[in-house]
Amino acid sequence: MDPHSHLIYLDNAATTFPKPSLVMEEMVRTYSRIGASPGRGSYDLAVQCESFVHEVRQQVSNFFGGDNPDRVAFAYNSTDALNTIILGLIQPGCHVVSSRLEHNSVLRPLHHLRARGLITFDLVRFDGNGFIDPQEVADLIKPQTRFVILNHVSNVLGTIQPISEVGSICRDRGIPLVLDASQSAGLIPIDMQTMHLHAVAFTGHKALLGPTGIGGLVLRKGIEIQPTRFGGTGIESRSPEHPGAYPYRLEPGTLNIMGIIGLSAGLRYIAQQGMENIYNHEMSLTRALRDGLASLDRVRTYCADTLENHLGVLTCNAEDVDPEDFAAILDGDFNIATRSGLHCAPLVHEDLGTSPRGALRFSFGPFNSLEDVKAALSAVSAVAK
CATH class of the missing domain: 3.40.640.10 (Type I PLP-dependent aspartate aminotransferase-like (Major domain))
Structure with missing residues (x-):
């Protein structure tokens, strides 16, 4: 199945989708x-x-x-x-x-x-x-x-x-x-x-x-x-x-x-379903994404060296790629929904040094899968090459 033929929704920190x-x-x-x-x-x-x-x-x-x-x-x-x-x-x-x-x-x-x-x-x-x-x-x-x-x-x-x-x-x-x-x-x-x-x-x-x-x-x-x-x-x-x-x-x-x-x-x-089961599922996907992004020289993640005391949210930037363009390419070319910008938390980005353009955020929900992570990593690799 073409991994781009259906929406890969990775913006669950904004709102979870789909609903049960x-x-x-x-x-x-x-x-x-x-x-x-x-x-x-x-x-x-x-x-x-x-x-x-x-x-x-x-x-x-x-x-x-x-x-x-x-x-x-x-x-x-x-x-x-x-x-x-x-x-x-x-x-x-x-x-x-x-x-x-x-x-x-x-x-x-x-x-x-x-x-x-x-x-x-x-x-x-x-x-x-x-x-x-x-x-x-x-x-x-x-x-x-x-x-x-x-x-x-x-x-x-x-x-x-x-x-x-x-x-x-x-x-x-x-x-x-x-x-x-x-x-x-x-x-x-x-x-x-x-x-x-x-x-x-x-x-x-x-x-x-x-x-x-x-x-x-x-x-x-x-x-x-x-x-x-x-x-x-x-x-x-x-x-x-x-x-x-x-x-x-x-x-x-x-x-x-x-x-x-x-x-x-x-x-x-x-x-x-069990709250702990949902949490563990989302964190397993977050770790897989973090590990994959860490192998890409032109991609930087923020505050993700350790994922202890963490939820399934991962923010990154690609060298020489504007975050808004980054998200638009993932959406338009790969049908992957993410969130770019300041995320309504401008002081975080000031302290990260990512202001005023912000960063790209991936966030997982209970219905995401490892296949979604693989598709996201493939897409990011193509954008950040």
Whole structure:
């Protein structure tokens, strides 16, 4: 079979594709059965829908080691959830600690708030292997530090950060730790209790294998998020004040029921297949790609000398080839989908020395195969010759 006759999708860090058939089938089946508006009526269908949503809250809470399903709030995606957390936590004059590994979904809200004189923030650097040092986080904490917010896994480098160690520091200092689990949720076990996390933001359409348009946040007891949007919730409708009870305080408007169904199905698929099995499969492909790229003189990979504490993300450049052209050739000539540019993480590329053009990123999903790796290596070899 011609290896170029079908799409080889290696952009799973952007969104996983394809989705499991279980997810697609369950979205159609369940939405056809209970596709009403939860909490907006007393008739049986609306009650069934509300009950289903609560079941998924419990499912999500269990998945992340939360302590109360009512403190699971659904959002459009992790960017939406992160904005809700950041804007709902800050106080005028407070200080925030984050890192230079962050995605713009964290960097831009922080910049927006600082530009308006509301906060200050400091960013910890990462080392030559792509990891932050927990002690450097500790060194940046000040008396006015309101919270620490960190990426669990870099979407550029695939490096898994030492979050548990940072969590212990934050616990000892009495500082909430917020986790951006956009890349990690579905591939790495996350336990809010043992990792000392106060809040987790996640998206459904990446490693959780659900559809786009669904994500959320999970809050432990002891952290309070002020609402940043207001509107109908289906309760306390006579009051002009937005409800203060969770999850309603963070969920104005009608929920994305189709997305919640797909998220639930994605979680069930992961449980059936085994998270560790999915992770090991993707890492075996990543190692094969890394080893193959290492044999090409004109190709450089970043922070991939060791793939310990790593996900299936590999970023590279080819000598004298613009990353955008690189991706276009792989797409047009070889039908291989990758991601080029700055990956919405400009500070990572500044520190790698790849700014302003960025780099080419390969990222694996559960349905990729060793044949995909071989095709990618053949294509890169042809481009970088």
